[in-house]
Amino acid sequence: IGKNPRLFKSGHHNGSFYKDLWETILAGNPWTGRLLNKRKNGALYTGESSISPVKDENGNVMNFVWISHDITKELELEKRVSQAQKMEAIGALAGGIAHDFNNLLFPIMGLSEMLMEDLPSGTLHYENAKDIFNAARRAGDLVNQILSFSRQSDHKKTPVMIQHILREVTKLARATIPSNIEIAQGIQNDCGLVMADPTQIHQIAMNLITNAYHAVEQDGGKILIKLTEIELKDDNLTGMMLKPGRYALMTISDTGHGIDPAIIGKIFEPYFTTKAQGKGTGLGLSVVYKIVTEHGGDILVSSEVDKGTTFSVYLPIMKEMALSLTPDTEMVCKTGTEKILLVDDDAAIVRLEKQVLESLGYMVEALTSSMEALHTFRARPDDFDVVISDMTMPNLTGDQLAEELISIKPSIPVIICTGFSNKMNKKRAAEIGVKGLLMKPITKSEIAHTLRKVLDDAKNSSQE
Numbered sequence: 001i002g003k004n005p006r007l008f009k010s011g012h013h014n015g016s017f018y019k020d021l022w023e024t025i026l027a028g029n030p031w032t033g034r035l036l037n038k039r040k041n042g043a044l045y046t047g048e049s050s051i052s053p054v055k056d057e058n059g060n061v062m063n064f065v066w067i068s069h070d071i072t073k074e075l076e077l078e079k080r081v082s083q084a085q086k087m088e089a090i091g092a093l094a095g096g097i098a099h100d101f102n103n104l105l106f107p108i109m110g111l112s113e114m115l116m117e118d119l120p121s122g123t124l125h126y127e128n129a130k131d132i133f134n135a136a137r138r139a140g141d142l143v144n145q146i147l148s149f150s151r152q153s154d155h156k157k158t159p160v161m162i163q164h165i166l167r168e169v170t171k172l173a174r175a176t177i178p179s180n181i182e183i184a185q186g187i188q189n190d191c192g193l194v195m196a197d198p199t200q201i202h203q204i205a206m207n208l209i210t211n212a213y214h215a216v217e218q219d220g221g222k223i224l225i226k227l228t229e230i231e232l233k234d235d236n237l238t239g240m241m242l243k244p245g246r247y248a249l250m251t252i253s254d255t256g257h258g259i260d261p262a263i264i265g266k267i268f269e270p271y272f273t274t275k276a277q278g279k280g281t282g283l284g285l286s287v288v289y290k291i292v293t294e295h296g297g298d299i300l301v302s303s304e305v306d307k308g309t310t311f312s313v314y315l316p317i318m319k320e321m322a323l324s325l326t327p328d329t330e331m332v333c334k335t336g337t338e339k340i341l342l343v344d345d346d347a348a349i350v351r352l353e354k355q356v357l358e359s360l361g362y363m364v365e366a367l368t369s370s371m372e373a374l375h376t377f378r379a380r381p382d383d384f385d386v387v388i389s390d391m392t393m394p395n396l397t398g399d400q401l402a403e404e405l406i407s408i409k410p411s412i413p414v415i416i417c418t419g420f421s422n423k424m425n426k427k428r429a430a431e432i433g434v435k436g437l438l439m440k441p442i443t444k445s446e447i448a449h450t451l452r453k454v455l456d457d458a459k460n461s462s463q464e
Contacts (some may be wrong), residue, residue, distance in 0.1 A: 008037040045072045098143045102419030105441040109136040110352045159193040169205040182222040191229045192317035200291045207284045208252040208311050215256025224253040240298045246317040253310040259303040334452040335361040338385035342366040343373040345393045370396035381409040391418035406433045413458045
């Protein structure tokens with residue numbers, strides 16, 4: 001009481017805004033609009049406001065009635081709905097990219113893998129082919145990250161050596177971050193295994209390194225990536241949602257501008273961001289927090305303004321170490337002599353798959369039309385032991401073709417390959433009788449293993 005309404009001013013409206021407001025109401029006209037003002041505690045709120053002049057009997061303005069409805073929560077909800085719609089659009093785009101990109105990666109990975117088989121190990125040409133193969137596989141992992149972020153892929157936890165993922169992420173970061181920013185690492189080679197989804201661990205590291213880069217982007221600085229195995233006991237668990245035990249501690253530090261103590265408690269909230277427009281969605285750290293807690297870990301942050309920030313991620317070490325971890329590329333490829341009907345509308349992929357399958361000993365009839373495949377199978381169903389089909393094809397999609405083939409010959413095993421499809425997953429495959437589902441890009445060992453399993457299961461079923 002007795003204060004001037006100026007005390008409500010937030011400082012977010014310019015002089016011309018208030019000039020227009022006062023000119024309107026002093027002229028005796030009502031003003032309506034949105035005002036960003038201060039609450040009694042200093043916090044800001046947005047009000048849908050109406051200011052009406054009160055006049056005396058002579059028409060002179062005596063005072064004003066100001067009515068304001070707080071719409072802060074409504075605006076925040078509107079913002080979140082808009083962000084959710086944006087993420088939905090990104091998800092749809094991610095699906096399209098995944099399908100086409102994985103189809104492009106498939107020949108690169110497949111042909112480089114076959115070159116490695118033909119070239120003497122240790123030679124320059126062999127190493128070059130191996131680099132191509134590994135690069136294609138990394139690209140496939142990046143596609144999975146996009147699908148993971150848009151929640152279009154399943155998360156499977158396996159024993160993971162975080163040190164390998166961190167080195168891979170560091171390489172990727174070094175390729176994209178300007179050379180004037182130093183990236184140092186201290187990664188413990190014998191850090192224990194963590195039960196985790198490797199793609200999500202990759203996502204944690206990429207998010208935190210990207211944030212560190214943004215912190216030093218303008219003025220330069222240093223990013224430090226560390227991994228150590230530690231033992232946590234009751235007396236050093238203060239402030240953490242962890243149990244005593246052994247943990248892999250991943251720390252990402254930067255020498256950037258730091259985080260204001262007033263907002264550091266909000267950084268893991270969805271949609272909260274301190275970055276400039278277009279620099280971030282406000283989802284990165286909230287996604288990281290969700291992944292870490294889902295893995296039974298915790299994440300802490302320490303920061304000092306103008307000195308830098310450190311994020312510390314704790315993930316529980318597995319109690320029992322796996323006896324051996326064999327890379328997919330070193331799996332023994334199982335062979336066979338059965339007759340395969342192969343269908344894919346991409347001629348390059350058909351040539352590669354035919355070459356791979358024939359190198360495993362199988363007899364292959366390859367077609368690039370699903371309709372032609374249906375007519376061929378209908379005419380000679382007993383000539384084929386298994387059908388391998390792409391999912392996304394004109395006229396008949398892979399699932400539609402599978403249903404047609406199974407209606408002709410119920411015992412025929414069908415394997416579907418896909419770069420990405422909203423329509424096909426393990427549940428849908430099982431419902432229509434599909435025996436195998438492979439995600440492109442596919443390695444030779446993967447297709448050999450799946451094919452042998454499907455054929456052997458079919459033989460066992462027929463004997464029973």
